[in-house]
């Protein structure tokens with residue numbers, strides 16, 4: 001036992017990210033392995049929100065839209081926040097727009113992609129992806145007359161032929177944590193003339209990607225998971241810069257206009273990615289996200305990925321040693337190869353919901369994804385190896401004591 005504890009403590013002490021946990025509020029005694037669903041509160045956020053509420057909104061009022069003194073102005077927030085996200089996804093300054101939910105962002109980019117390939121009428125999506133991506137694709141198809149084609153998740157390219165305008169994939173699967181080879185799939189779909197969009201919701205902030213290097217076309221991602229922007233934080237959209245002039249999005253509102261306050265009758269789009277904006281930017285959410293992104297200020301993508309893999313490696317190894325499938329009924333469904341693993345590990349078990357609830361009762365927060373997965377996210381900036389060890393200790397105890405079979409867990413909460 002103590003050998004393992006010593007090893008975990010040594011790994012934490014040697015991590016280049018060992019002090020970053022101090023940048024977050026993590027309740028004492030809690031092992032929080034759900035930063036992939038709702039990131040914890042970064043310490044810088046409350047003060048930023050107080051400044052927003054008291055100085056900018058409370059005192060500055062309408063004047064706070066413009067820059068004045070040390071306040072850079074609200075108008076520019078979508079771009080400023082985008083510039084903070086850009087290094088995490090291999091994008092350049094001015095290439096990322098922030099402001100809608102992921103679902104709405106997907107709607108805009110999917111319609112725009114179809115308009116960029118007018119001779120092609122098929123959107124390819126993957127049937128096991130997060131459902132909203134498929135729902136939005138279906139909505140776009142109904143609106144535009146395009147067709148949704150479900151691909152085989154293990155071979156998405158097989159569905160990409162000369163009719164396909166867009167291949168839209170989620171980089172890291174929300175259920176299993178399996179990761180696609182983003183550069184290889186992008187290149188192969190391009191050979192078939194399709195555009196490629198990556199949903200980075202379960203990547204950004206834990207699994208660095210290089211969208212520019214991969215020559216991807218479009219990407220979206222979430223602000224409230226590993227980016228820690230808070231509940232309902234706005235999402236981001238990246239468009240490869242040379243595609244921006246052709247980007248014709250379906251909700252061209254005044255905030256995407258080149259001169260919103262000229263109040264012209266005709267819509268003239270901004271020339272940058274800000275043309276994705278429709279209405280007034282969500283200033284409260286953007287302000288929280290801007291402050292939250294400060295936690296990544298001096299984090300190298302290499303360190304981030306190495307820390308994430310070190311945590312998930314330890315979890316998988318301890319599960320193998322202490323919870324062998326034959327006795328525990330648990331199966332690790334996340335790929336073991338680093339090249340195919342995101343930043344979470346999922347365990348399949350027929351009582352996965354009860355296991356997750358029993359762990360929460362013990363202060364280990366993961367989540368359940370229907371029908372049978374217990375999911376544990378390893379956000380590398382605040383999760384420690386000692387947390388991984390504690391989580392597995394509790395998991396062993398839950399199964400030994402049968403705590404997961406408590407009848408109280410037969411009725412599921414609304415949010416699982």
Ligand SMILES: *Cc1c(COP(=O)(O)O)cnc(C)c1O
Nearest residue numbers: 101102103130132170174199201
């Ligand atoms: C979390 C998640 C979303 C979230 O969509 P919202 O519209 O921002 O709620 C979308 N896609 C994937 C793959 C996700 O994991």
